Amino acid sequence: MxxxxxxxxxxxxxxxxxxxxxxxxxxxxxxxxxxxxxxxxxxxxxxxxxxxxxxxxxxxxxxxxxxxxxxxxxxxxxxxxxxxxxxxxxxxxxxxxxxxxxxxxxxxxxxxxxxxxxxxxxxxxxxxxxxxxxxxxxxxxxxxxxxxxxxxxxxxxxxxxxxxxxxxxxxxxxxxxxxxxxxQCVPRSPTCATCPLADSCAALASGRVASLPVKRHRTKTTDRYLYYLYVRAGTYTFIHKRTADDIWKGLFELPLIEATSPLSPDEFLAHPSLQAMFAPGERRELRLVCQGVKHLLSHRVLHADLYEVTLPEDTASFSSFLKIRREALGEYAVPRLVQLLVEAIPPDKSVGDR
Ligand code: SF4
Structure with a gap:
């Protein structure tokens, strides 16, 4: 079995x-x-x-x-x-x-x-x-x-x-x-932290718990809460491509935790999907860059926060993401919302971005 x-x-x-x-x-x-x-x-x-x-x-x-x-x-x-x-x-x-x-x-x-x-x-x-x-x-x-x-x-x-x-x-x-x-795996806020399948759950590993299962015939407006993370790993950062049958399929974005209801900073920091992005024992001091950015799509209201974290250039965290030079971020197609968030990131003269 x-x-x-x-x-x-x-x-x-x-x-x-x-x-x-x-x-x-x-x-x-x-x-x-x-x-x-x-x-x-x-x-x-x-x-x-x-x-x-x-x-x-x-x-x-x-x-x-x-x-x-x-x-x-x-x-x-x-x-x-x-x-x-x-x-x-x-x-x-x-x-x-x-x-x-x-x-x-x-x-x-x-x-x-x-x-x-x-x-x-x-x-x-x-x-x-x-x-x-x-x-x-x-x-x-x-x-x-x-x-x-x-x-x-x-x-x-x-x-x-x-x-x-x-x-x-x-x-x-x-x-x-x-x-x-x-x-256990209830529609809203499933208890992933105590789930015996957490180590092998694909949705948890990819931050898609709140967006699965997918229904095509969704009609009413839904609120979605997006928590993005900008990583400064020396001259590198991490992104991934959205491949699900969902908004922004085929576009790139920063590492994301999504929820169907707002997360407090403490809830976000303790979120199992966030924890899973970091290598065990890696120091992770997250800083809130911007909060409550509202973005409208058809049938969806997106609410986004952006955090940033500084890690060593050779970090073992974010191993399932695409590692790119931070100055190259502008070369990737990202959704408008992600672009707005990236513009809010404080400049970093050392790598010449923005
Ligand atoms: S870890 Fe996966 S299977 Fe377990 S409760 Fe969370 S979403 Fe459900």
Whole structure:
């Protein structure tokens, strides 16, 4: 198995969430929990689940109930088509839950994700779940910027999820990656500092945690917080080329830490992605050059700070960046925002820049 898969299982052994639909292999119970959770947060869904299965403990009881009664047990959860589909499916299965993936997938209201969850949790079948948590964890860990809401993206992530699946323990593995995404690698401010995958996480190494996964059909305006670092390593500095399917693809920029919410200077200095840029034990005294520079792009508001740091010319830090002569920085195509920040850097007569 891969490091990724091994780590998921190890992490799950000590971080598993205690949920009332866990530790059962009853496909009916798992089905009800998955349908409730389709549009509902776990905390809100828990009580509804307990009430629902308390009154309708099996498919036969549910099939025999009236539409009105089922709807009253669903009241408050919203998306009532889910309850109607449950009832129609319970009546169609005539007391016997389907025992094949195709049979489960054919139930009204059941898509590929739900079928994979039911079949792996209930029957131990080797089907990998791919939900929002899984997209996020895989996109970040493997550094994939293919948009998850496109056909190529869906295919790519489905294949990768299948490749990572522990075929001997599909239920454990699926629950592990879902819990990992729900509690560790969360959408905003994931806890990378304590993450067991931090050493091998591509997004963390490249400062792209906040920008992955990528969605093509993003419409609302988002704020992005960019923290750039200008390195004076003797006559050299460091840059890198943006290659992700994101703003400024193909342009160069200074080393960057990006966040979805503002970072205080202390938070920035302690940021794991920043720490990862420096060689162990290297002295790093950062100085704030400018702060809160606002830059507008379509659908995005960028807020940028610039720090500078002085290191020895032969520094071992920033080893994954392009090392260039500082006076040559102007020869590289950089975004307008980076150009404005560079213009704010105090002149350094010793290398003749600016
Ligand atoms: S290091 Fe951070 S981004 Fe990478 S997998 Fe762990 S929590 Fe997610």
């Amino acid at each position: 891969s490091i990724f898969t091994d780590t998921m299982l190890e992490w799950y052994a000590s971080h598993k969430r205690e949920l009332p639909w866990r530790d059962t292999s009853d496909p009916y119970i798992i089905w009800i929990s998955e349908i409730i959770l389709q549009q509902t947060r776990v905390e809100q869904g828990r009580d509804y689940f307990l009430r629902f299965v308390g009154r309708f403990p099996d498919a036969r009881t549910l099939a025999d109930a009236s539409d009105d009664e089922v709807m009253t047990y669903w009241q408050g959860l919203g998306y009532y088509s889910r309850a109607r589909n449950l009832l129609a499916a319970a009546r169609a299965m005539n007391g016997t839950f389907p025992s094949t993936y195709q049979g489960v997938l054919a139930l009204p209201g059941v898509g590929e994700y739900t079928a994979a969850a039911i079949c792996s949790f209930a029957y131990g079948m080797p089907y990998a779940v791919v939900d929002g948590n899984v997209y996020r964890v895989l996109a970040r860990y493997f550094g994939i910027d293919t948009p998850i809401d496109t056909i190529p993206g869906k295919r790519l992530f489905a294949a990768l999820a299948d490749e990572m699946l522990d075929r001997l323990h599909p239920a454990l593995y699926n629950q592990a990656i879902m819990d990992f995404g729900a509690t």
